[in-house]
Amino acid sequence: MDASQNRREFKFVLPPGLGEVIRQRVAAVLEADRGAEQGYPVLSEYFDTTERASYWQKQFGIPNRRRVRSRVYGRRDGAIPASAFIEVKHKLDGVTVKRRVATDLQELELLSDGVIPVRDHRASPADHRILAEITELVTQQGSRPVVQIRYHRFAYDSGPEGTIRITFDQDPRCRFRRVPLVPDDPDFELPLLEPGSSIMEVKTIGPVPFWFRGLIGEYQLVPRGFSKYTAALELYEFKSRPPISRVPPPPPTSRLPKAPRGDAFDEKGRRRPAATTTMRRPNPAPPKITGVFRALLHKLLVCFHLQDAR
DSSP: OOTTSOBEEEEEEEOTTHHHHHHHHHHTTSEEOTTOTTOEEEEEEEEEOTTOHHHHHHHTTOSEEEEEEEEEEOOTTSSSOOEEEEEEEEEETTEEEEEEEEEOHHHHHHHHTTOOOOOOTTSOHHHHHHHHHHHIIIIISOOEEEEEEEEEEEEEEOOTTOSEEEEEEEEEEEEOSOOOOOTTOOOOOEESSOTTOEEEEEEESSSOOHHHHHHHHHHTOOOOOOOHHHHHIIIIIHHHSOOOOOOOOOOOSOOOOOOOOBTTBOTTSOBOOOOGGGGOOOOOOOOOOOTHHHHHHHHHHHHHHHHHHO
16 A cells, blocks of 8 residues: 555554454455564654644644654664665544655764755655654754654555555653664563553555455444554653642732631630520519509499498
């Protein structure tokens, strides 16, 4: 499949043990990259701004985003010759395209310091356009190296006229040290996945072939987004930053005087209600007899006394 064509990408994080099983099934259908049947190491250096604009664009789902990275291929035994590229990975509305220009290791080291490679008139118009785009992202927007990542890749392709390419990336690791990229450098100490896990990436132009759909259904695989660059930041860079200290709010400049505390006041200075025992009503006094009733009662008492005297 032509790597420069617009394509859709799907990623699957495969647990330990399953990655090798799926890889063998894919190898039975697609051809491995010529001369790389045993895989090959990939070393990349990712660029971003001080504010990590590329990271946050991905987190917020910005549909149109670009990222600069340099990439080195090759094996120490010389079975795969060393090669280097500067790439712009451009994602637009879910479609990914990769634009790159060939370079050498010395130019990559200069690029890490913000120096853009120069090409003369013999370079292709495409190379000049890509270098102009890299100049914009590095010089004008301030992208600089953030992290270097290494993994071992197995790649299977349907050929120049095919529509699918499937890669398996094993043992991805990273480092945050500024070290010149050297082919097959093993000095990467920070793992990005559980040991034995791998990342299967499917790049396709058009619909996914029926045989691969069946393979996905057989093992109940579910695609998920996974970015090695994002994982490196979240696992190591962000966690190494000191936590944000929360400063307590300053006390108010003035306060109302507290009411005296005691049995008659509560904690907010309000007067307590009287106890229920003090709220009982006293027994009513007997009514006083006055007026006409008092005169009649007096006459009755006088009559009782006269009868007793007789």
